[in-house]
Amino acid sequence: MSTQAERGKKIHIQEVAPRDGFQNEKQFIETEDKIAFVDRLSAAGYAKIEVTSFTSPKAIPALRDAEIVMHRIRRNPDVVYTVLVPNVRGAQRALECNVDEVNLVMSVSETHNQANLRMTRAQSLDQLADVISAVRDSRVAINVSLSTVFGCPMEGDIDPYQVFELVGRFAALGAHGVTLCDTTGMAYPSQVARIARETRRLFPDLALTLHFHNTRGMALANTMAALEAGVDRFDASLGGLGGCPYAPGASGNACTEELVHMLNLMGYDTGIDVQQLLDIGAALPGMVGHDVPSQLLKAGPRSKLHPAPRQGN
Amino acid sequence: MSTQAERGKKIHIQEVAPRDGFQNEKQFIETEDKIAFVDRLSAAGYAKIEVTSFTSPKAIPALRDAEIVMHRIRRNPDVVYTVLVPNVRGAQRALECNVDEVNLVMSVSETHNQANLRMTRAQSLDQLADVISAVRDSRVAINVSLSTVFGCPMEGDIDPYQVFELVGRFAALGAHGVTLCDTTGMAYPSQVARIARETRRLFPDLALTLHFHNTRGMALANTMAALEAGVDRFDASLGGLGGCPYAPGASGNACTEELVHMLNLMGYDTGIDVQQLLDIGAALPGMVGHDVPSQLLKAGPRSKLHPAPRQGN
Numbered sequence: 082m083s084t085q086a087e088r089g090k091k092i093h094i095q096e097v098a099p100r101d102g103f104q105n106e107k108q109f110i111e112t113e114d115k116i117a118f119v120d121r122l123s124a125a126g127y128a129k130i131e132v133t134s135f136t137s138p139k140a141i142p143a144l145r146d147a148e149i150v151m152h153r154i155r156r157n158p159d160v161v162y163t164v165l166v167p168n169v170r171g172a173q174r175a176l177e178c179n180v181d182e183v184n185l186v187m188s189v190s191e192t193h194n195q196a197n198l199r200m201t202r203a204q205s206l207d208q209l210a211d212v213i214s215a216v217r218d219s220r221v222a223i224n225v226s227l228s229t230v231f232g233c234p235m236e237g238d239i240d241p242y243q244v245f246e247l248v249g250r251f252a253a254l255g256a257h258g259v260t261l262c263d264t265t266g267m268a269y270p271s272q273v274a275r276i277a278r279e280t281r282r283l284f285p286d287l288a289l290t291l292h293f294h295n296t297r298g299m300a301l302a303n304t305m306a307a308l309e310a311g312v313d314r315f316d317a318s319l320g321g322l323g324g325c326p327y328a329p330g331a332s333g334n335a336c337t338e339e340l341v342h343m344l345n346l347m348g349y350d351t352g353i354d355v356q357q358l359l360d361i362g363a364a365l366p367g368m369v370g371h372d373v374p375s376q377l378l379k380a381g382p383r384s385k386l387h388p389a390p391r392q393g394n
Numbered sequence: 395m396s397t398q399a400e401r402g403k404k405i406h407i408q409e410v411a412p413r414d415g416f417q418n419e420k421q422f423i424e425t426e427d428k429i430a431f432v433d434r435l436s437a438a439g440y441a442k443i444e445v446t447s448f449t450s451p452k453a454i455p456a457l458r459d460a461e462i463v464m465h466r467i468r469r470n471p472d473v474v475y476t477v478l479v480p481n482v483r484g485a486q487r488a489l490e491c492n493v494d495e496v497n498l499v500m501s502v503s504e505t506h507n508q509a510n511l512r513m514t515r516a517q518s519l520d521q522l523a524d525v526i527s528a529v530r531d532s533r534v535a536i537n538v539s540l541s542t543v544f545g546c547p548m549e550g551d552i553d554p555y556q557v558f559e560l561v562g563r564f565a566a567l568g569a570h571g572v573t574l575c576d577t578t579g580m581a582y583p584s585q586v587a588r589i590a591r592e593t594r595r596l597f598p599d600l601a602l603t604l605h606f607h608n609t610r611g612m613a614l615a616n617t618m619a620a621l622e623a624g625v626d627r628f629d630a631s632l633g634g635l636g637g638c639p640y641a642p643g644a645s646g647n648a649c650t651e652e653l654v655h656m657l658n659l660m661g662y663d664t665g666i667d668v669q670q671l672l673d674i675g676a677a678l679p680g681m682v683g684h685d686v687p688s689q690l691l692k693a694g695p696r697s698k699l700h701p702a703p704r705q706g707n
Binding site (some may be wrong): 195201232234236270271300302304312336339343346347348377380382384387389390 | 649661689
């Protein structure tokens with residue numbers, strides 16, 4: 082396997098729980114808890130942390146404290162602090178908070194874009210072009226996250242050429258990075274390898290991130306396929322926080338500690354110690370008020386040994 | 395990815411839920427339910443089904459109806475019906491039931507063998523050699539499942555040469571197949587590729603099965619690595635039934651429907667229709683009296699589409 086030859090290769094781990102996870106929680110996470118959580122993540126070795134979202138507080142009340150959180154976290158110069166930004170107003174708020182990166186979102190699927198963002202794709206493109214114009218001359222990086230790249234829960238299969246065309250549009254507008262998102266866990270390994278490889282070939286200068294969901298159990302298998310295609314940036318969510326509205330009770334985001342656990346065992350350099358992640362993750366059920374999907378939080382890392390049982394029972 | 399080139403390759407799916415799953419259930423599964431369950435599995439396209447265990451009814455009361463189940467299932471000539479056999483007495487019972495294969499078990503780890511089987515490895519080898527002698531001249535095939543191949547929850551790392559040595563011993567005794575079991579979910583992809591490839595190189599005439607657990611989320615990622623190494627036989631358990639005693643609340647066996655779902659999407663020929671598996675699996679929570687780990691049972695297959703939400707809410 083080619084991954085055998087990649088021992089020591091740097092893999093950038095990008096944490097999305099504070100935004101993608103907390104946004105989906107019914108119970109408001111206290112601002113102090115959010116800040117303490119991001120501060121602990123900042124010391125764990127991540128390449129990037131998605132801290133919050135500068136959407137309207139009415140649209141997403143769970144993240145209505147975006148400014149306070151961004152202003153009060155202790156920033157580690159080795160970490161890129163990114164925030165979700167839906168429009169020019171959000172971009173201005175983000176710039177005032179001195180973020181390192183803005184993350185723009187739209188969907189490759191027309192139906193999903195309208196369902197999720199209440200706009201046509203054409204309207205989203207216009208709006209995000211305005212955001213890029215507003216940010217482009219600052220020192221702030223621009224990333225675009227494309228939803229439903231590997232399938233739409235309403236439309237089904239997505240033509241990869243629609244993906245490449247959208248990526249090309251954003252590259253032309255000046256985006257620095259693009260994230261291919263498997264929004265509802267429809268990606269499968271051979272598809273991931275094909276789309277990731279082609280995206281890298283067509284857009285070698287864009288920072289490429291893959292964002293998987295574990296809805297159908299394939300998050301780590303898809304990661305394997307992406308690694309084979311040369312991808313070295315992955316989004317993930319501590320505890321697997323962040324569910325999928327189309328699959329009640331099923332897992333949502335790929336789980337950071339499970340991703341890092343596997344990559345470290347394979348000899349990749351994630352820069353992250355799994356035990357530290359598990360220590361931080363152990364606080365999550367208390368913060369969010371429910372169990373989280375992470376298997377590794379329950380089982381512990383591979384290195385955790387157990388005493389031999391007493392004989393005779 | 396080399397798997398791209400393998401579209402149409404036959405992969406043998408081997409169901410272990412009736413033995414490995416039911417054995418771990420506290421509540422006795424009614425004999426009629428077991429028979430009906432195996433009969434439904436027999437029509438689903440499996441290569442092999444592990445039906446029950448001919449252990450002492452005192453040791454494993456959950457499977458005390460082994461003879462009745464084996465006698466009363468409707469056998470499909472395209473399916474290999476295998477049973478777990480711990481000793482010569484069990485082998486005699488199995489032969490009387492006209493099984494297609496006996497499956498012998500021991501652990502590569504001395505500590506785990508003693509904890510799980512209450513014998514030293516040397517004692518297990520002697521006992522299983524006697525079983526092989528008793529079966530060898532029949533038309534019944536002999537498979538050996540080795541536990542803790544990829545790590546022991548008590549000893550930690552396992553030297554792969556101990557694995558190869560044990561496989562060699564059983565090959566010399568006349569076993570037809572060997573199953574490398576990741577008993578507690580300690581396997582990781584690069585390790586799987588290495589051990590599977592070397593086992594195939596050293597023992598090209600043995601039918602090689604890989605048996606993964608999803609305890610740390612890696613079952614399908616490990617499957618990818620095994621596929622790359624040329625493996626074409628996999629154990630799995632419908633619903634993910636069969637937990638791990640060292641990880642309360644975590645997943646146990648790889649989930650058959652998630653395995654088949656992924657392999658079918660990648661173009662492999664499993665001979666199994668996922669929807670049929672999901673229909674059979676939907677009865678499991680009722681049979682065992684609790685939720686099962688399968689994500690796919692909750693989320694449905696990738697092909698399941700959802701209506702677009704009504705606008706304006």
